[in-house]
Amino acid sequence: MIKTITVREAYDWITENDVTATQFEELIRYIEEKYPNEQVLDQKYKRLRFINYVGVVQCSDVRYEIVPKITLSPVDDRKSLLEMLSITRFLPISFYEQVLNGEEKGDLLMAFLATFLERLLNEFGKGPYKTYERHEENLYALRGKLELSKHIRKNAFQKTKAYCAFDEHTENNSLNQLFKCALLIVKSYTKTHALTLHLERCLGYLERVDIIQFSQSKLRSIMFNRQNERFRDAALFAKLIVERATIYSKGRSASSFSFLFQMNMLFEKYIEVALKEAVGNNELVSQHAEKRLLRNKKSGYRNILLKPDFVINNKVILDTKWKSATYKGRSRYVQSDIYQMYAYVTAYKDVERCILLYPKQEGETEHPVWEVTDTEKTIEMCTVRVDEFSETVSELEEMLNGYFASPGT
Known part of the structure; x- marks a missing residue:
């Protein structure tokens, strides 16, 4: 029996009251092995929480769902996460159908696997790659x-x-071997009849394909051409499964795997898509990297590269921050973020506004607007809804009103 634990990123703690000591240790060991150079867990004595990452971790008989803290309901947070992944194409497969059909009310893993299996089965129906x-x-x-x-x-x-x-x-080639490996990893976790049927049909197409272990070099060796290009999205998804899979043998064998995404990167990409909708592609530059803050007098070279997330119409700089802008009814910010924005507004002579953009949450307070001394430039804290894409676009349009032409003009 699979136990599902849903937590909100950087908010809810998992303790040994939620899982056994063995399951607690297994989760820590898996994260340390598969994400060795990334800060995924905030660990305290006999408790931990996920930070900076959202998604799914499947360890033995426990499934951990990590959702962004956007609304009060984890179901709505799950829906918002799926929509963000769909809109940004952060994964190689779109989840629009799952969102539209209400399947996000199940769990995240089933939404991921449903789309993967449907895409793969559709391509196999046209004939497996030989x-x-x-x-x-x-x-x-x-x-x-x-x-x-x-x-x-x-x-x-x-x-x-x-x-x-x-x-x-x-059909016994490396691409189909990848598909078979991924399907066998997730086989025991497809809990609905429809998904099980899809998975068995996929495996039926791969009956004559060998089962092999994949190394990183073997994964990198899989190439695409005109004959197998249609499988690219499904193959990239299968790679995610295989790359993050591991086997534990402590009395019994169990596959563990995950789909985890850096929330700050996902938020930035989501805002980029929304900004393009709000202001038009011609007026938006992302990851602008043409300005340097200082010049070395001895060498003559300019140093300290500035790289704001977005420059809009050369009038507004916008940097995204995936963190709460409010704490106990007061604005909360990191001074280094303000210094960074001051560096931007100093280097970009024509820029009038620098905006630190945070996700909007419940209980928001009024946030400060700072005037840069002896100028008419401002540094501002703003928040935007991320639970509904159309509302995100609408709030960005209102926030930037007057600094760009209408998208249709």
Whole structure:
């Protein structure tokens, strides 16, 4: 029986009251192994929480859902996460259908797997990808090329066989091996009849495909061409499964895998898509990297690269911050963020506003607007809704009103 624990990123704690000590240790060990250089967990004594990352971690018989804290309801937070992933194409497969059909009210993993299996099954229905693979085999009839030295070595006393090398048109290639590996990893976690049926049908197309273990080099060796390009999205998704999978053997074997996404990167990409909708592509530059803050007097080189998230119409700079802008009814900010915005507004002579943009949450207070001394430039804290894309676009339009032409003009 799979136990599902849903927590909000940087907010809800998981303790040994929620899971056994063994399950608690397994989660920590898995994260340390698969995300060694990333800060995924905030650990305290006998408790932990996920920070900076959202998604799903499947460890043995416990599934951890990590959702962004946007609304009061975890179901709505789950829906918002799926919509953000869909809109940004942060994953190689779109989740629009799951959002539209209300399937997000299930769990995140089922939404991910449903889309993956439907896409893969649709492509298999057009025919599995086949390649010519070289084989060597001792046969009773000559096929392809006779490998003379190996033939003599193997058939010195067997006159009725020939050791042959030949090319065979087969589905047993690395791409299909990847699909089979990914399908077998998630097989035991597809809990609905429809998903199980889709998965078994996919495996049916791969019946003659070998089961192999994938190394990083083997994963990187999978290439795409005109014949298999239609499988690209499904293959990238399968790679996510295989790359983050591991096997624990402590009395029993269990596959563990995850789909985790950096929330600050997802928020930034989501705002980028919303800004393009609000102000038009021609007036928006993302990750602008043309300005440097200082010049080295000895070398003459300009140093300290400035890289704001967005420059709009050369009048507004906007930097996204995935954190709460309010704490106990008061604005909360990090001074280094303000210094960074001051550096932007100093280097960009034509810029009039620098905005630190945070996700809007309940209980928002009025946030400050700072005037830069002896100028008419401002540094501001603003928040925007992220639970509904149309509302995000509308609030950005209102926030930036007067600094860009209408998208249709």
